[in-house]
Amino acid sequence: MLIHPTLEILQSLRLRGMLKALQEQLQMPEIDALSFEERLALLLEREVTERESTRLRSRLKQAKLRENAAIEDLDVRAQRGLDKTLMTRLSACQWIGEHLNVLITGPTGVGKTWIACALANKACREGFSARYVRLPRLLQELGIARADGRYPKLLAELARTDLLVLDDWGLTPLNDEQRRDLLEILDDRFNARATLVTSQLPIAHWHDYLGDPTLADAILDRLVHCAYKLDLKGESMRKQGSTLTPEPTLA
Known part of the structure; x- marks a missing residue:
């Protein structure tokens, strides 16, 4: 049997998993003990695994998670x-399929971003698309996109994402345009996609932070009432994990 044409065909068809598995089988003398059907099943299994791994790498790349x-x-x-x-x-990711939200609050350094990225990582492994953004930077990007004509496309990309992580909510004041942008994002996602928010501000202070009472009501109605809430406490874990050399004690 001429094996090289078969390998070339698998390569041309981009069946990379089957190609690798067949090349490995050719190096295994004991493989002849298996039937044709068994060897074919192994090749197909490898192809499925390879494709799933490729899709996962793609989802993780697109997610742009801040923390590994x-x-x-x-x-x-x-x-x-x-x-x-x-x-x-939350680790089971059912809430994402149910289009619910997660709100993580607490002081700086307690691990809000890490937990958010860990949940987004798990979402990618479960087959969902995810995207991590810092809210201040996203709102700046939307302002630029409005000026150069990318605004509808960017909103559509955000609306298609199964899990959108909005980090650093409440970190910087919002102007009227940014409040309306935030409402557009959350309105597109309401009952259609899942959103995860992290913030140093307690949820009770979000209405005041948003400023405009009418827009604040609309934004929070789409975000808070259908959300799991996680309020973290304690000292900064960055401080606990610091490797700085203590200052010498003066005599």
């Missing part, structure tokens, strides 16, 4: 007020 975090590495022993039952539920 996995929910399996979450330290539930840290004194942060983590609800273990809720975290188990």
Whole structure:
């Protein structure tokens, strides 16, 4: 049997998983003990695995996660007020399919961004698309997109994303245009996609932060009432993990 034409055909058809598996089989003398059907099943299995891995890499690349975090590495022993039952539920990612939201609040350094990225990473592994953005930077980008004609396209991209992570909510004041942009984003996602927000501000202060009472009501109505809430507490984990050399004690 001429194997090289078969390898070339698999390469031309971009069946890279089957190509790699067949090349490996050719190096395994014991493979002859398997039937044709068994060897074919192994080739197909490898192709499916290879395609799933490729899609996952693509989803993670598009997500642009700030932290390389996995929910399996979450330290539930840290004194942060983590609800273990809720975290188990969120890790299953059912809330994303149900188009619900997650709001993570707490002081700086307690791990809000890490947890958000870990949940987005898990979402990608479960087959959902995700995207991480810092809200101040996103609103700046929307302002630029409005000026150069990309605004509708950018809004459409955000609306298609299964899980949108908005980090640093409440960090900088909003102008009227930015408030309306935020409403557009959340209105597109309401009952259609999932949104995760992290903020140093307690949720009770969000209405005042948004400023305009009418727009604040509309924004929070689409975000807060259909959301799981996670309020973290404790000292900054950056401080706890600091490797700085202590200052010498003066005699």
